[in-house]
Amino acid sequence: MRRVDVVTMDKIVSLCKRRGFVFPSSEIYGGLGSSYDYGHYGVLLKNNVKDQWWRAMLRERDDIVALDSAIIQHPETWRASGHVASFTDPLVDCRTCKLRFRADKLEDAQCGRKPSKHPGETPECDLTEARDFNLLFETTIGPVKDEGSVAFLRPETAQGIFLNFRHYLQFARKKPPFGIAQIGKSFRNEITTGNFIFRTREFEQMEMEYFVPPAEAEKWFTHWLDERRGWYLKLGIRDDHLRLRPHDHEELSHYSSATSDVEYLFPIGWQELEGIANRGDFDLTQHAKHSGQKLEYVDTASGERYIPHVIEPAAGVDRCVLAFLADAYEEDEIEGEQRTVLRLHPLLAPVKVAVLPLVRRDGQPELAREAYEQLRGHVQAEYDEGGAIGRRYRRQDEIGTPWAVTIDGQSLEDRTVTLRDRDSLKQVRLPIDGLGEELARRLREPWQSPKQD
Amino acid sequence: MRRVDVVTMDKIVSLCKRRGFVFPSSEIYGGLGSSYDYGHYGVLLKNNVKDQWWRAMLRERDDIVALDSAIIQHPETWRASGHVASFTDPLVDCRTCKLRFRADKLEDAQCGRKPSKHPGETPECDLTEARDFNLLFETTIGPVKDEGSVAFLRPETAQGIFLNFRHYLQFARKKPPFGIAQIGKSFRNEITTGNFIFRTREFEQMEMEYFVPPAEAEKWFTHWLDERRGWYLKLGIRDDHLRLRPHDHEELSHYSSATSDVEYLFPIGWQELEGIANRGDFDLTQHAKHSGQKLEYVDTASGERYIPHVIEPAAGVDRCVLAFLADAYEEDEIEGEQRTVLRLHPLLAPVKVAVLPLVRRDGQPELAREAYEQLRGHVQAEYDEGGAIGRRYRRQDEIGTPWAVTIDGQSLEDRTVTLRDRDSLKQVRLPIDGLGEELARRLREPWQSPKQD
Numbered sequence: 001m002r003r004v005d006v007v008t009m010d011k012i013v014s015l016c017k018r019r020g021f022v023f024p025s026s027e028i029y030g031g032l033g034s035s036y037d038y039g040h041y042g043v044l045l046k047n048n049v050k051d052q053w054w055r056a057m058l059r060e061r062d063d064i065v066a067l068d069s070a071i072i073q074h075p076e077t078w079r080a081s082g083h084v085a086s087f088t089d090p091l092v093d094c095r096t097c098k099l100r101f102r103a104d105k106l107e108d109a110q111c112g113r114k115p116s117k118h119p120g121e122t123p124e125c126d127l128t129e130a131r132d133f134n135l136l137f138e139t140t141i142g143p144v145k146d147e148g149s150v151a152f153l154r155p156e157t158a159q160g161i162f163l164n165f166r167h168y169l170q171f172a173r174k175k176p177p178f179g180i181a182q183i184g185k186s187f188r189n190e191i192t193t194g195n196f197i198f199r200t201r202e203f204e205q206m207e208m209e210y211f212v213p214p215a216e217a218e219k220w221f222t223h224w225l226d227e228r229r230g231w232y233l234k235l236g237i238r239d240d241h242l243r244l245r246p247h248d249h250e251e252l253s254h255y256s257s258a259t260s261d262v263e264y265l266f267p268i269g270w271q272e273l274e275g276i277a278n279r280g281d282f283d284l285t286q287h288a289k290h291s292g293q294k295l296e297y298v299d300t301a302s303g304e305r306y307i308p309h310v311i312e313p314a315a316g317v318d319r320c321v322l323a324f325l326a327d328a329y330e331e332d333e334i335e336g337e338q339r340t341v342l343r344l345h346p347l348l349a350p351v352k353v354a355v356l357p358l359v360r361r362d363g364q365p366e367l368a369r370e371a372y373e374q375l376r377g378h379v380q381a382e383y384d385e386g387g388a389i390g391r392r393y394r395r396q397d398e399i400g401t402p403w404a405v406t407i408d409g410q411s412l413e414d415r416t417v418t419l420r421d422r423d424s425l426k427q428v429r430l431p432i433d434g435l436g437e438e439l440a441r442r443l444r445e446p447w448q449s450p451k452q453d
Numbered sequence: 454m455r456r457v458d459v460v461t462m463d464k465i466v467s468l469c470k471r472r473g474f475v476f477p478s479s480e481i482y483g484g485l486g487s488s489y490d491y492g493h494y495g496v497l498l499k500n501n502v503k504d505q506w507w508r509a510m511l512r513e514r515d516d517i518v519a520l521d522s523a524i525i526q527h528p529e530t531w532r533a534s535g536h537v538a539s540f541t542d543p544l545v546d547c548r549t550c551k552l553r554f555r556a557d558k559l560e561d562a563q564c565g566r567k568p569s570k571h572p573g574e575t576p577e578c579d580l581t582e583a584r585d586f587n588l589l590f591e592t593t594i595g596p597v598k599d600e601g602s603v604a605f606l607r608p609e610t611a612q613g614i615f616l617n618f619r620h621y622l623q624f625a626r627k628k629p630p631f632g633i634a635q636i637g638k639s640f641r642n643e644i645t646t647g648n649f650i651f652r653t654r655e656f657e658q659m660e661m662e663y664f665v666p667p668a669e670a671e672k673w674f675t676h677w678l679d680e681r682r683g684w685y686l687k688l689g690i691r692d693d694h695l696r697l698r699p700h701d702h703e704e705l706s707h708y709s710s711a712t713s714d715v716e717y718l719f720p721i722g723w724q725e726l727e728g729i730a731n732r733g734d735f736d737l738t739q740h741a742k743h744s745g746q747k748l749e750y751v752d753t754a755s756g757e758r759y760i761p762h763v764i765e766p767a768a769g770v771d772r773c774v775l776a777f778l779a780d781a782y783e784e785d786e787i788e789g790e791q792r793t794v795l796r797l798h799p800l801l802a803p804v805k806v807a808v809l810p811l812v813r814r815d816g817q818p819e820l821a822r823e824a825y826e827q828l829r830g831h832v833q834a835e836y837d838e839g840g841a842i843g844r845r846y847r848r849q850d851e852i853g854t855p856w857a858v859t860i861d862g863q864s865l866e867d868r869t870v871t872l873r874d875r876d877s878l879k880q881v882r883l884p885i886d887g888l889g890e891e892l893a894r895r896l897r898e899p900w901q902s903p904k905q906d
Contacts (some may be wrong), residue, residue, distance in 0.1 A: 017620075019624055020620065020625055023617060025616075026527030026529075028740060028748075032527045035523045037518060037521065037522035037617055038519075038520065039617070040518035040519045042521070042626060058497075065492075066496035066497065067493070069491075070479075070488045072484065073478060073634045074482035074484070074485045076479075077479060100595075107620060133596040138592060139606065141485075143644060151485075153606075167476050167480075168473070171471065183525065198859070202524055202525055225495055291481040377897075382515070397796075404797070
């Protein structure tokens, strides 16, 4: 697979910083390990990814509704879910280098004196027995730190959905199968982070809990495997860079009877992009027990009542962004000059169109501004008059802008412009007037991916 | 002002819960004081508010770029900003009722034995001297709780912008005046919360820092007062429910030479919706000092260098949502029946169009589904075939849906539908085909507010 050699994590990190997609967080203070801030184009790209997820969940179906629950939920939530008791990593301390490592990931440990996978075998490292450390970020509500005021930052958005399940039966008049979808930040106090935005302590999730009659759980599990895989493909991910990997028996969480990961072939290898789990009735049952409330569906007509089973597609926003960037990243040559180009799906591209006067005189900037004003009423547009036209094209290619509109001498005579395609590099002449509608129309059309392996 | 009598906080809270806009958070566990979850229509409304803010900041101007920085920044950030030292509330304890109150807000205190405004004057309350309590939520990064691993949840998004200022000079090739805009969650461990989503410990902000040459600060301060006021008006807020209130000298923060609040006439009275501050060079100077980095603008052509001054419009997303809801809330009478209607600006309305077959037979549901499939390709749409048509209209009115499309007998003959307007209640007949484009076009038009005082 040729591309894996071309795209490296270093190249992506470098482009992200150079072009304003992602910066190391708190950099002027020396950074804060594995924490990142999204710059201008990163925000636009990430917002587009989230928009497309909402679109697939809410706009293109009518069995799913939205939720945005608080990051700090009642602490009992995390006792019921099992997180307080068992959301842990086994950690070991090294008595020599004074560092701490995940006992099950010693081979990934980063340390001057790299601890051996087998404690005691190397003289440099002197590891303690593994102990369990909880991954919940803890804080206190109210001005006094006492037992009663301890709260947690949620480690997943999912539980907020189960807590609100009853409300949705009422106001949304929903009966299973139906889903509740949520996008939001989650926090896990992990010791092993890394690989850029792939694994960070603070991250954003897109989770949907799909409530079904128990007998239909398997059918809907398969449905969601297909749906979610299709979502990535439709947004341009290469078919052979995407796979479904079922968890084997030992890997399965205690609450799940089946889980498959959607994996993407990152520059660091196949890694989880999204997990799709059949959670059974574990969550509703647990919260019913801990709250003393009935969390079940009652069919008022038939009198039938049951605790729905739950299928959960849970994706990471940051991982999606990384996968879309990695998959879009290409280097090619134009007229002897090397070019880096992000072949992002136009719907995901941070900027849809750049408006460029060929030269900075003869009325071209004025007409270009006019075209720009029109275009930005329809799509995210950028105006750029600085520097040679080739360099301006390169800059737009690097941020993945699918179209560039160039205003030249002829434009002033007949109000036409050239529309340059990022991928085919073809230029066609089109009238300025109506161009905004034309691009909006093209955005609605299915996309023919130009990516090659 | 008649409306203030009609719209009460109770009515809004009740509608929000009944119709799925906002629920008390963690309710099955008895709630978590002043914490709320947004339900389906609340998410859609809130997303629309944020979209309109992004639109005003990014799409309609080209001097502002976006950022999404981490919630947990390097702790030095909050020493530099002054939050660690002085982001405090003065609190008093009552020795009798064992509760704790803000010393400066005793008149708002909620307690069985309400403490007097003047400690010592009533026999029931026995208040301690006021002590300062810091409002930063604290947590620890990594598995060990020690001094070095303490971190804070950001109390405002603004500081993340100052930390990234240098990056933006580079990649975005910006020179002052330019702005960096951000939307995200912030956390303040306040003891006095309340008034529904008006003041909560966890809340969402829309902040923009606008960097200007020092001599132009006053001019841009005025510019942003006008711009931000205009934003609310354009989105339908009543002119006489909105005012600018300049802070007097005692109110001003130590870093600000001028601040004006955009205030809205909530059912609880005039309250801050957004603060617009001239922060001078306070923040960049502080971070330069604490980081040892130069945070200044250098004009490579002229050699001119200076620390830009900053104008900051800082709005609360949740407060905006509450204001838009309160301002939209009306009760009227249709054919002798009372109706609650949200006269939301169509751009803000959670659902743009409802598709309703008049009856559930004769092929009407099938044609209605066809219309629905077309419409949802263009705008957020809802399909509803259950119950009497009048009741279905009422339900859409209550969630603020501006248009309802009804499929009736004639529709099956000539493929026309009636389009009902939420506000005028007028119905016009239009062809099904092209209706999606027509509604998308109407959404782009300026809105004539039907609200009355």
